[in-house]
Amino acid sequence: MSRLQADGLYKVFGRAPDEAVRRLAAGADRGELRADGTTAAVIDASFTVDPGQIFVVMGLSGSGKSTLLRMLNGLLEPTAGRVLFDGRDLTSLPARELRQVRATKISMVFQHFALFPHRSVLENAAYGLEVQGVPRAEREKRAVEALELCGLGGWAASWPDELSGGMQQRVGLARALATDADLLLMDESFSALDPLIRRDMQDQLLELQKRLKKTIVFITHDLNEAMRLGDRIAVMRDGRIVQLGSAEDILLRPEGEYVASFIQDVDRSRVLTAAAVMTEPERDGEGECDCPSVSPDTPVAEVCAVSARVPHPVAVRDADGNVAGTVPRERLVAFIGGQEPDDARPVPCAWAASASAKEAAHA
Ligand SMILES: Nc1ncnc2c1ncn2[C@@H]1O[C@H](COP(=O)(O)OP(=O)(O)OP(=O)(O)O)[C@@H](O)[C@H]1O
Ligand SMILES: [Mg+2]
Numbered sequence: 001m002s003r004l005q006a007d008g009l010y011k012v013f014g015r016a017p018d019e020a021v022r023r024l025a026a027g028a029d030r031g032e033l034r035a036d037g038t039t040a041a042v043i044d045a046s047f048t049v050d051p052g053q054i055f056v057v058m059g060l061s062g063s064g065k066s067t068l069l070r071m072l073n074g075l076l077e078p079t080a081g082r083v084l085f086d087g088r089d090l091t092s093l094p095a096r097e098l099r100q101v102r103a104t105k106i107s108m109v110f111q112h113f114a115l116f117p118h119r120s121v122l123e124n125a126a127y128g129l130e131v132q133g134v135p136r137a138e139r140e141k142r143a144v145e146a147l148e149l150c151g152l153g154g155w156a157a158s159w160p161d162e163l164s165g166g167m168q169q170r171v172g173l174a175r176a177l178a179t180d181a182d183l184l185l186m187d188e189s190f191s192a193l194d195p196l197i198r199r200d201m202q203d204q205l206l207e208l209q210k211r212l213k214k215t216i217v218f219i220t221h222d223l224n225e226a227m228r229l230g231d232r233i234a235v236m237r238d239g240r241i242v243q244l245g246s247a248e249d250i251l252l253r254p255e256g257e258y259v260a261s262f263i264q265d266v267d268r269s270r271v272l273t274a275a276a277v278m279t280e281p282e283r284d285g286e287g288e289c290d291c292p293s294v295s296p297d298t299p300v301a302e303v304c305a306v307s308a309r310v311p312h313p314v315a316v317r318d319a320d321g322n323v324a325g326t327v328p329r330e331r332l333v334a335f336i337g338g339q340e341p342d343d344a345r346p347v348p349c350a351w352a353a354s355a356s357a358k359e360a361a362h363a
Pocket of ligand 2: 065066067
């Protein structure tokens, strides 16, 4: 069962929202409704998030990301549609139960860390537990563990203003982790950070996720960030999800011009992996030698570096060491040049023909 499911979610702000939903369902877009003073923030959003997945919602400012997120934790009531969390319909839970789910099962991490300046780092990290009424000793123990997970073990007694922006954001993350919530909702959590710190936080989140296997919905307006973090990515435009898929789906099979224009600046060689370019071994025994090999999830850029040192196609080995495929150099070059690897066909060339005839004569 999926952990989280959005089922035909709509959020309309303004007059006659139900009528607006009918018009949107019939194909009207945001612009048509705006003329009447109605904002269609989210239009017909449907998706599922599996346990342990990082689901990224990516879109420009105003595309409806935060509104969607607030419906996922029940802070905003959908105008139409349902949110299922572990199979339970959040939209129809009584207010008290909904508050209980929100306090214990779901944690939010915002863009601005919202730390209390007059509370220590430890008290800040323990805040979610304090709200839940967890006794002091227990909450401090769990907060210390969460701070350690986030690399802040030695900072518990410090004040927030003694910490850098990245460290403050990690306290925000520790606060979310301390509550033991299964579902983390992260709204532009890294967007206020400098690029290097931001990258560091992305690495840390991926590292933590390997151990903790939370279910995470992560919102960003940065496609590179979406591609680094997301197991699946929803691209939003003007309230609608215009594509839903893996980073590879979006890069190799963009649906429509909007998504295609978005991916132009993405470095494909760092996002796509050996699995996306490999092919069946062409000859028996190919890849069975002791030359350096790569794993299916090695980024193409690193496969290039290996290819430069190996005199034949690079072997791609699975976790058991078996050859899952090979990557010939022509496929890599075609890929970096923006061609689909399968379209890479050598053209006839008189010079090459005479060179190989000479080689044959010498042999
Ligand atoms: N409470 C509200 N009342 C009226 N309109 C709203 C309300 N909240 C959001 N909107 C409108 O809904 C649309 C989507 O807003 P939302 O905040 O979800 O976008 P976003 O994708 O999170 O943008 P950003 O990247 O700037 O945070 C916007 O046009 C916004 O003005
Ligand atoms: Mg937002």
